[in-house]
Amino acid sequence: MRTATITEVRNRLGALIDEVRTGETIVITDRGVPVAQITSAVGAADDTGDARSSRLERAGILRLPAKPPLSAEYVRAILRGDPPAGGVEALLAEREEGR
Numbered sequence: 001m002r003t004a005t006i007t008e009v010r011n012r013l014g015a016l017i018d019e020v021r022t023g024e025t026i027v028i029t030d031r032g033v034p035v036a037q038i039t040s041a042v043g044a045a046d047d048t049g050d051a052r053s054s055r056l057e058r059a060g061i062l063r064l065p066a067k068p069p070l071s072a073e074y075v076r077a078i079l080r081g082d083p084p085a086g087g088v089e090a091l092l093a094e095r096e097e098g099r
Helices: 006-011 013-021 049-058 072-080 087-097
Strands: 002-005 026-030 033-038
Touching: 002 006, 006 013, 006 026, 013 026, 013 033, 013 049
Parallel strands: 002 026
Antiparallel strands: 026 033
16 A cells, blocks of 8 residues: 655646556545545556556656567567568668668
8 A cells, every 4th residue: 555645646646546557555645644545446457568668658767669569470580590571671671760
């Protein structure tokens, strides 16, 4: 269980709601006295990757990529030494993009 002041709730409501989504319970205090409690309305939900990534990005801990990553099958084919058809063209295109 975590505590937060009224001022903190006003300034960081979005981040606190993300914490509640992950199962955290937040007690709101006014001058050190508990006055309210925020809990999940749907029970303990699992922390989805998107919610966690968004929370970490807002906290300045994570920077999301501008481009989607390469597909796993494409990477496996390259590691096997058997690039898929058009592998050279794809590699040259990636070099031009700056990957």
